[in-house]
Amino acid sequence: MSTVASEKLTGFADLDALRSSIQAQREKIETTVVLCGGPGCQAYGCKAVIEAFREALDDEGLEESVQLRVTGCHGFCERGPLVVIRPAGTFYQGVTAEDVPEIIQKTLKNNQLLDRLLYVNAQTSQKVQTEKEVDFYAYQQRIISGANEEIDPECIEDYLAVGGYSALAKALSQMKPDQIIEQITESGLRGRGGGGFLTGRKWQSCRNAQGQPKYVLCNGDEGDPGAFMDRTIMEGNPHSVLEGMCIGAYAIGSNQGYIYVRDEYPLAVENLGIAIQQARELGLLGENILGSGFDFDIRINRGAGAFVCGESTALMASIEGKIGDPRAKYIHTTDVGLFGKPSNLNNVETWANVPQIINRGPDWFSSLGTEHSKGTKVFSLVGKINNTGLVEVPMGIILRDIIFKIGGGIPNGKKFKAVQIGGPSGGCIPETLLDTPVDYEQLTDLGAMMGSGGLIVMDQDTCMVDIARYFMNFLCEESCGKCTPCREGTKIMLDILTRICQGQGTPEDMEQLETLGEDVQTASLCGLGTSAPNPVLSTLRYFRDEYEAHVKDKRCPAGVCRELISFSVTPEACTSCSLCVKACPVEAISGGTRKGKGKERTKVPAVIDQDKCIKCRACYEACKFNAVAVS
Amino acid sequence: MSEETTNSTVKLSIDGQEITVEAGTTVLEAARRIGIDIPALCYHPVLGGAGACRVCLVEVVAWGRRRMVTSCVYPAREGLEVYTNTEKVLRSRRAVIAMLLAKAPAAKVVQELAKKYGSTEPAYEPSDPEARCILCGQCVRTCNELIKVGAVNFAHRGQERKVGTPYNATSDVCLACGACQNLCPTGNIRIRDKRDLRAMLTWHTDVPWNKCSKCGQSYLPARLVEFLKQQCPVAAELVTICPRCRREGTAESFVQASVLADDE
Amino acid sequence: MSSEQLSSVEEIDLAAARRIAAEHRAKGSSLVTVLQDVQTEYGYLSREVLEVVAEQMQVPLSQAYGLATFYTSFSLQPRGRYHISVCMGTACHVRGAANVLGKLERDLGIKAGQTTADLKHSLESVNCLGACAAGPIVVINGVQHGKVDSRKVNEILRELD
Structure with a gap:
């Protein structure tokens, strides 16, 4: 919603004046309905809710007095679509289009709460009215993701209203490039893409590098499966990335930026594009930014479906229009990077941290976190967990708190087995190590890594050998194929894992996996290859008994590996409801029905024909009475 | 000779031997200069290294840190210590060779390396016992960087990666110059010179011979002649003549020149 | 562009490819960007289109072909009217994505990466x-569908006609 027309800002005072006028206007708005349009809510159909609100407000003649704001991700995806009504801050979850007329009649017009849409805190079983009271948010510290709710990503004024671009103005008007680098270094900010390199030091290297022009790049190629933090920042708060890059460019001495966005994120591309355009129109990007004499502009490059392009040299090759082959980095990209020029690449979340540090100071930032890991980290908490969603926590919080206090534990009373952290380069951490704090070094010591921030929770029904095979298959598909160990070694490892999952593994296979894993780690060219064995080695380390069960007993304890399991119906537990019969895609289930009428009515338990069964688990998932057993 | 290094040279030690080289020299090149053999399959003196095959890994100590690096692309640095034969190096080299042997069991150079490093028995089942290509990319770099024609390139990725012409079909641009075959370390590129044409068998491309404008003999692929004419217009006439006629022509002009000189 | 047009390769109008490539060349865009826009226009990258792009961008065809086969978002074959993507990310995997894909493969009679004959x-x-x-x-x-299981696949497929 654009309400304040403005021309190009030519000085720092212009920016302050514009901000004041936007804020003054905002104060007049009585009610704001904030609708989450993040990826989780979208998958749950928030578009229909948004449309319903638009139409209903129109019909009721409320379009003037009630502001509708569609924003990026609020984090609590599990309960989407989410609606927050301001100023009271009323938090409705699981909202459907059908609920909308009632929300308008009762809550908007008469200040009544709709009981059924309120969230119930899991531990206290109490219904709560506002977001602040929701347990999921209680342990979080949302310095990066918190602003999402305040901002319609298509509206630069929303960003300005919450203080946007004030850090840029501060940097350009009051700070010298060296001072900025010094503050970023002092803050202890480290790369959020996974490597954890000290951001300030990287900037310094690039600033010192010989050669012009220099480039600043943003890595938005969030390829780790199970991770969507960067997506929500790019989609929900694109200006925070642009502002960070602009400050970085000024500090480094660059006039051109590039954002490389995954092809799977069309909305991120769209919103970043709109944001760049709006920033240009206001003179916050382009020539002579805010009259400072500093020029900087940004181009967006779309990825084309290659995980390896998250690696810095492959990413640069891809921007140059080449295949995403990485190269050895003995000469750093800060010296010879994009188009052979000094280039500074940081991840989306890293860039988004920059304006915060400039505004609030390095001391504030370094007061958060552990000795060597500062600030907060955004994680996507997914998998077998009650509260799936996006969480932002201070570094140093233990994994157990994230999973049980914020995540609300494991659904359906099942038992926690492992949490996978760091994506395909990371590892699986068992229950006994859940008190490990979120810290770059400590996670690496466990054979995992911080990675970009995917936390995938696994329960007793997850087979760790299958997970290792899954990751190896992923890496095999995503290896660029340039270097021998990553191309050939991952394939050989995948073959071994597949054999084990099929019950044809031998004890020697386990040893060979370990040896090969170490060889691939040592000999591969880029980070993809050197970390590719991590999921296998970490599961071998912490879940060796599961491998042994597959190899020695030809048994899959979690009941996942198809060749090693069979499904059957326990007649005593079967209620003959026929859900399994309907769910079976290959008509392998007979019975499961009720015969006769009235008193004559008898139940015929379901029976699974083992010859026809393709072990797709459909019946197991469909059964509400635990009558389908895996053995 | 002075022992001091200048800005443009660096002194390093390789397996205990000291050597001074120009800055920018790779560790592999420095080692070979003093007779230390590091195997390398994606390296060629003309093209440099690609860092792809990974058999040239060595251990270095730089800034107090010991690590494995790819010697074909690692630049020699002042004070660098290089170790080319440590247990760690040999283990990794053997592992990579075993993988290459599964990929390209018919490649002689790989077989020889396997023999030398004691891994003759294939550790893994090869998917194609006749395969020779190790995807070192030397043909691709030759065709794109040296000849600058780009008839062949990598296609697909990961396991599926291949070198070849687009669609693995006849190339409209391959000059049949044969440079790729010259630089291929495994003998994977097959060329057959027939009566009327040169068949680039691996690239599915036939290019007819050019006939010498003097004697009518076949001597170079026609496309290559056209290419050379464009590259070097001053010598355009020269390349349309076969080497023999060219030699005869040169000899003739010498004779004429000396006759003229005698006359004077 | 309808699928009927896509199916007959001879009728493809190459003017759009020529125009898009020329525009991008003037802007200094990369070959990846050009191929993306050209694919958006045609739905896939036919050999003829790839040849035109390579010629306009003054790069060898082998380079364009290398890109088109390296990156998975490029397709060398026409795609169906309904393009169905099944997420195989880790979170989806632990919640049974393989079964969803298996169900779709059985119901549509094709494997992942394929297009039905019609x-x-x-x-x-x-x-x-x-x-x-x-x-x-x-x-x-x-259009995204969340929490998909076998039953939801039936619903989704029913809605497509």
């Missing part, structure tokens, strides 16, 4: 769409 459906598996919280995820022509 060019109605094409099916692909993708490595994470970034909507992990609602997994398993299936995306059809850009």
Whole structure:
């Protein structure tokens, strides 16, 4: 919603004046309905809710007095679509289009709460009215993701209203490039893409590098499966990335930026594009930014479906229009990077941290976190967990708190087995190590890594050998194929894992996996290859008994590996409801029905024909009475 | 000779031997200069290294840190210590060779390396016992960087990666110059010179011979002649003549020149 | 452009490819960007189109072909009217994405990466769409479906006609 027309800002005072006028206007708005349009809510159909609100407000003649704001991700995806009504801050979850007329009649017009849409805190079983009271948010510290709710990503004024671009103005008007680098270094900010390199030091290297022009790049190629933090920042708060890059460019001495966005994120591309355009129109990007004499502009490059392009040299090759082959980095990209020029690449979340540090100071930032890991980290908490969603926590919080206090534990009373952290380069951490704090070094010591921030929770029904095979298959598909160990070694490892999952593994296979894993780690060219064995080695380390069960007993304890399991119906537990019969895609289930009428009515338990069964688990998932057993 | 290094040279030690080289020299090149053999399959003196095959890994100590690096692309640095034969190096080299042997069991150079490093028995089942290509990319770099024609390139990725012409079909641009075959370390590129044409068998491309404008003999692929004419217009006439006629022509002009000189 | 037009290769009008490539060349765009826009125009990258792009961008065809086969978002074959992507990200995997893909493969009679003979459906598996919280995820022509299981696949497929 654009309400304040403005021309190009030519000085720092212009920016302050514009901000004041936007804020003054905002104060007049009585009610704001904030609708989450993040990826989780979208998958749950928030578009229909948004449309319903638009139409209903129109019909009721409320379009003037009630502001509708569609924003990026609020984090609590599990309960989407989410609606927050301001100023009271009323938090409705699981909202459907059908609920909308009632929300308008009762809550908007008469200040009544709709009981059924309120969230119930899991531990206290109490219904709560506002977001602040929701347990999921209680342990979080949302310095990066918190602003999402305040901002319609298509509206630069929303960003300005919450203080946007004030850090840029501060940097350009009051700070010298060296001072900025010094503050970023002092803050202890480290790369959020996974490597954890000290951001300030990287900037310094690039600033010192010989050669012009220099480039600043943003890595938005969030390829780790199970991770969507960067997506929500790019989609929900694109200006925070642009502002960070602009400050970085000024500090480094660059006039051109590039954002490389995954092809799977069309909305991120769209919103970043709109944001760049709006920033240009206001003179916050382009020539002579805010009259400072500093020029900087940004181009967006779309990825084309290659995980390896998250690696810095492959990413640069891809921007140059080449295949995403990485190269050895003995000469750093800060010296010879994009188009052979000094280039500074940081991840989306890293860039988004920059304006915060400039505004609030390095001391504030370094007061958060552990000795060597500062600030907060955004994680996507997914998998077998009650509260799936996006969480932002201070570094140093233990994994157990994230999973049980914020995540609300494991659904359906099942038992926690492992949490996978760091994506395909990371590892699986068992229950006994859940008190490990979120810290770059400590996670690496466990054979995992911080990675970009995917936390995938696994329960007793997850087979760790299958997970290792899954990751190896992923890496095999995503290896660029340039270097021998990553191309050939991952394939050989995948073959071994597949054999084990099929019950044809031998004890020697386990040893060979370990040896090969170490060889691939040592000999591969880029980070993809050197970390590719991590999921296998970490599961071998912490879940060796599961491998042994597959190899020695030809048994899959979690009941996942198809060749090693069979499904059957326990007649005593079967209620003959026929859900399994309907769910079976290959008509392998007979019975499961009720015969006769009235008193004559008898139940015929379901029976699974083992010859026809393709072990797709459909019946197991469909059964509400635990009558389908895996053995 | 002075022992001091200048800005443009660096002194390093390789397996205990000291050597001074120009800055920018790779560790592999420095080692070979003093007779230390590091195997390398994606390296060629003309093209440099690609860092792809990974058999040239060595251990270095730089800034107090010991690590494995790819010697074909690692630049020699002042004070660098290089170790080319440590247990760690040999283990990794053997592992990579075993993988290459599964990929390209018919490649002689790989077989020889396997023999030398004691891994003759294939550790893994090869998917194609006749395969020779190790995807070192030397043909691709030759065709794109040296000849600058780009008839062949990598296609697909990961396991599926291949070198070849687009669609693995006849190339409209391959000059049949044969440079790729010259630089291929495994003998994977097959060329057959027939009566009327040169068949680039691996690239599915036939290019007819050019006939010498003097004697009518076949001597170079026609496309290559056209290419050379464009590259070097001053010598355009020269390349349309076969080497023999060219030699005869040169000899003739010498004779004429000396006759003229005698006359004077 | 309808699928009928796509199916007959001879009728493809190459003018658009020429125009897009020329525009990008003037802007200094990369070959990847050009191929993306050209694919958006035609739905896939036919050999003729790839040749035109390579010629306009003054690069060898082998380079364009190398890119088109390296990056998974490029397709050398026409795709169906309904392009179905099944997310195989980790979060979706632990919640049974493989079963969803298996069900779709059986119901449509094609494997991932294939298109039905009538060019109605094409099916692909993708490595994470970034909507992990609602997994398993299936995306059809850009529309996301969350928490998909076998039963929901039936519903989704029914809606497509």
